[in-house]
Amino acid sequence: MTRPIDSGPDQGEDKETGMLKKSISRRDLLRLAGVGGAGLLFGGAGVGGLFSTKERTAAKNSASEAKTADKNNIISFYGSHQAGIVTPPQDFIVFAAFDLTTASLDEVRMLFKAWTAASASMTSGEMIGSSNNNVNMPPSDTGEAAGLTPSRTTITFGVGPSFFDSRFGLAGKRPEALTELPPFGGDELRSEWSGGDIGVQVNADDLQIAFHAIRNLARIARGKAVLRWTQEGFQRTSGSDPTGSTPRNLMGFKDGTGNPDVHNETEMKKVVWANASDGAGWMDRGSYMVVRRIRIRVEVWDRSTLGDQEATFGRHRDSGAPIGAAHEFDKLDLESKDDKGKPVIPMRSHVRLAHGDGSVKILRRSFSYSSGMDHKTGQLDAGLLFICFNRDSRKQFIPMQQRMGQSDLLNEYIVHTGSAVFACFPGVKEGGYIGETLF
Amino acid sequence: MKFKIVAFLMACTIVFTGCGSNAADKNEPAAVTTNDGKEAAATDDTWEPIVNSYRQFTIEQADTFIIETEKFVTAVKAGDVEKAKQLYAPTRMYYERIEPIADALGDLDPNIDARENDVEEKDWRGFHRIEQALWEKNSTAGMDDYADRLLEDVKLLRALMETVEVEPGLLVTGAVELLNEVSSSKVVGEEERYSHTDLYDFVANVEGASKIHELLKDKLNEKDAALNEQIAKGFADLEQALSAYKTGDGYVSYLELKEEDTKKLSRLIDALAEPLSQMGIILEA
Numbered sequence: 029m030t031r032p033i034d035s036g037p038d039q040g041e042d043k044e045t046g047m048l049k050k051s052i053s054r055r056d057l058l059r060l061a062g063v064g065g066a067g068l069l070f071g072g073a074g075v076g077g078l079f080s081t082k083e084r085t086a087a088k089n090s091a092s093e094a095k096t097a098d099k100n101n102i103i104s105f106y107g108s109h110q111a112g113i114v115t116p117p118q119d120f121i122v123f124a125a126f127d128l129t130t131a132s133l134d135e136v137r138m139l140f141k142a143w144t145a146a147s148a149s150m151t152s153g154e155m156i157g158s159s160n161n162n163v164n165m166p167p168s169d170t171g172e173a174a175g176l177t178p179s180r181t182t183i184t185f186g187v188g189p190s191f192f193d194s195r196f197g198l199a200g201k202r203p204e205a206l207t208e209l210p211p212f213g214g215d216e217l218r219s220e221w222s223g224g225d226i227g228v229q230v231n232a233d234d235l236q237i238a239f240h241a242i243r244n245l246a247r248i249a250r251g252k253a254v255l256r257w258t259q260e261g262f263q264r265t266s267g268s269d270p271t272g273s274t275p276r277n278l279m280g281f282k283d284g285t286g287n288p289d290v291h292n293e294t295e296m297k298k299v300v301w302a303n304a305s306d307g308a309g310w311m312d313r314g315s316y317m318v319v320r321r322i323r324i325r326v327e328v329w330d331r332s333t334l335g336d337q338e339a340t341f342g343r344h345r346d347s348g349a350p351i352g353a354a355h356e357f358d359k360l361d362l363e364s365k366d367d368k369g370k371p372v373i374p375m376r377s378h379v380r381l382a383h384g385d386g387s388v389k390i391l392r393r394s395f396s397y398s399s400g401m402d403h404k405t406g407q408l409d410a411g412l413l414f415i416c417f418n419r420d421s422r423k424q425f426i427p428m429q430q431r432m433g434q435s436d437l438l439n440e441y442i443v444h445t446g447s448a449v450f451a452c453f454p455g456v457k458e459g460g461y462i463g464e465t466l467f
Numbered sequence: 468m469k470f471k472i473v474a475f476l477m478a479c480t481i482v483f484t485g486c487g488s489n490a491a492d493k494n495e496p497a498a499v500t501t502n503d504g505k506e507a508a509a510t511d512d513t514w515e516p517i518v519n520s521y522r523q524f525t526i527e528q529a530d531t532f533i534i535e536t537e538k539f540v541t542a543v544k545a546g547d548v549e550k551a552k553q554l555y556a557p558t559r560m561y562y563e564r565i566e567p568i569a570d571a572l573g574d575l576d577p578n579i580d581a582r583e584n585d586v587e588e589k590d591w592r593g594f595h596r597i598e599q600a601l602w603e604k605n606s607t608a609g610m611d612d613y614a615d616r617l618l619e620d621v622k623l624l625r626a627l628m629e630t631v632e633v634e635p636g637l638l639v640t641g642a643v644e645l646l647n648e649v650s651s652s653k654v655v656g657e658e659e660r661y662s663h664t665d666l667y668d669f670v671a672n673v674e675g676a677s678k679i680h681e682l683l684k685d686k687l688n689e690k691d692a693a694l695n696e697q698i699a700k701g702f703a704d705l706e707q708a709l710s711a712y713k714t715g716d717g718y719v720s721y722l723e724l725k726e727e728d729t730k731k732l733s734r735l736i737d738a739l740a741e742p743l744s745q746m747g748i749i750l751e752a
């Protein structure tokens with residue numbers, strides 16, 4: 029539904045208050061209320077709603093001042109690549125997969141244009157649309173992020189393999205790198221957490237802001253696309269760890285140590301960014317995203333010994349150092365043996381299998397999740413919303429996960445319950461729209 | 468630009484005088500004659516025929532509602548459980564089509580339409596009280612009083628409708644409210660707990676909203692043809708989906724719907740209600 033963005037009636041604030049004054053005064057209202065007592069009803073706006081317009085306007089103005097005071101927290105929506113990929117991870121994620129209900133490519137294009145405009149507003153801390161002070165209309169922005177700082181919000185869009193079926197005539201444009209994932213050992217995938225024509229990753233340092241973004245994108249999509257599944261996630265907040273050390277996942281281990289350096293452009297070109305020469309021209313400067321909802325059997329994990337836990341990952345829990353080493357960033361030495369000749373880092377440990385020969389990497393950008401409990405077992409439903417970006421999943425993520433699915437010690441403690449892959453578009457310049465290279 | 472529904476109870480005397488549908492000359496409510504005549508969109512004469520048509524529609528529905536309720540009530544009082552069950556859902560449709568009006572009338576809606584626990588046990592009456600007896604107990608025992616009061620309430624509704632001033636704002640919000648009704652109770656099968664005839668209410672709510680759109684579509688088309696088209700398509704998609712659940716003269720039991728059915732219908736409602744909620748632009752000068 030594109031209305032809030034592209035053609036809401038222009039409701040200037042002055043005009044609005046002017047109209048209010050003219051249309052109904054407080055005295056009139058009270059008089060009305062007096063007549064018949066029980067009978068006065070307002071559809072759409074209650075009495076409070078009518079009279080708080082001025083206050084709301086005031087709040088909005090001070091919000092924009094707060095924003096200029098804190099513009100460092102804006103991550104531009106526009107750029108050569110989409111934000112939210114090599115961007116240092118924010119505190120929260122709300123991920124959503126959508127399915128298109130429209131069969132018209134024109135409408136898809138309109139949807140992405142509307143989403144682009146809304147995303148540009150939201151990431152800069154602005155309200156969506158132009159009809160936010162009109163008592164006659166549902167506000168074009170749902171309002172819960174009003175007055176908040178931009179909080180490093182990023183919104184990243186991609187399309188899944190199902191987008192390239194027969195509906196839109198784009199089958200010929202599906203990049204070969206965008207394949208459905210093969211089944212892996214340890215998969216117990218559920219349809220309610222899998223797939224999607226479109227994937228949207230919203231990150232922000234505030235969960236309310238991230239939720240606001242997904243909610244409004246879903247609202248804008250009504251009649252064109254519907255939510256298929258969503259998952260919220262978190263990590264320790266930057267407030268609780270001002271030093272910015274590597275965050276710990278819900279198994280208590282530092283997670284992200286072995287990631288490639290996002291500031292190294294050559295490395296990012298090799299590991300993350302797709303290139304026109306890879307086959308799909310429209311994906312030049314885009315990236316392939318893999319999302320796995322991985323439940324951690326926390327109850328089981330919590331009764332395993334520290335020794336077993338460290339052997340599972342191949343790293344020490346406290347320092348994050350490779351087993352046998354002292355510091356987190358010490359070299360991962362897969363050759364070293366103990367005095368009995370056994371490898372110090374166990375053969376089936378997670379880092380050893382993930383590392384392989386070290387030639388193939390991915391950029392992980394995962395968040396922890398907690399989704400209440402599993403009422404069948406009375407256990408927590410918590411885990412890792414694993415997200416990674418890579419240049420070609422066939423050469424990077426898939427072989428890596430194939431190795432791990434078969435023999436990772438970690439498998440005893442985790443189960444993959446959801447899965448989706450998306451081709452994330454290249455970035456856009458101001459005036460353009462997300463997906464324009466494809467549509 | 469009015470979004471107010473002004474419904475005020477007039478002296479009780481008119482209440483049982485029945486159906487003087489010559490509402491126009493009584494329709495001079497002091498309450499909305501404010502000092503500034505320009506304020507009311509209703510004073511714009513292009514609204515008058517629209518508002519009158521809607522009044523007429525609601526009055527026709529309410530008149531038939533009385534007739535049908537009378538048949539239902541007669542069956543209940545005669546102890547004819549089967550007949551009463553047959554008449555129950557179709558009768559309610561007349562009410563469900565005009566729910567925004569009934570809602571504007573304060574206490575009446577709960578008296579006619581409250582579900583168990585919506586009101587205190589001692590105040591619980593109306594259709595759903597009888598529904599419970601018919602389907603849960605398969606009996607009409609003890610229902611005579613409820614049946615009588617139901618008919619009285621329905622007649623009272625009709626009488627009070629004379630006092631509701633239909634304003635353009637009521638049409639716009641009413642259409643959305645009808646769909647909100649569907650998405651909060653009918654689509655989840657929580658309206659008709661015992662009879663599971665939720666789809667009848669569902670269809671009637673949609674028909675009520677569609678009637679409003681039909682009356683407003685010319686105006687809307689002038690303001691925003693694309694929006695109008697989007698709404699029309701939303702109704703068409705929804706009606707098409709609903710037609711799959713027709714059986715005989717009515718609709719299948721809610722119990723026959725699978726999870727995917729409910730989800731599909733719910734999404735179609737959301738897809739329609741969102742653009743419908745933008746219809747307020749026609750109230751702008």
Ligand code: HEM
Binds near residue numbers: 283379442
């Ligand atoms: C619940 C599931 C998972 C947990 C708790 C987990 C946890 C960890 C931890 C603690 C490390 C060591 C620190 C680090 O380098 O970040 C690590 C490394 C790594 N993990 Fe995972 N991981 C999980 C799933 C996965 C999956 C599904 C993949 C990809 C297929 C993956 C790929 C990697 C890679 C590539 C490394 C770095 C290896 C290196 O040092 O070269 N992990 N993981």
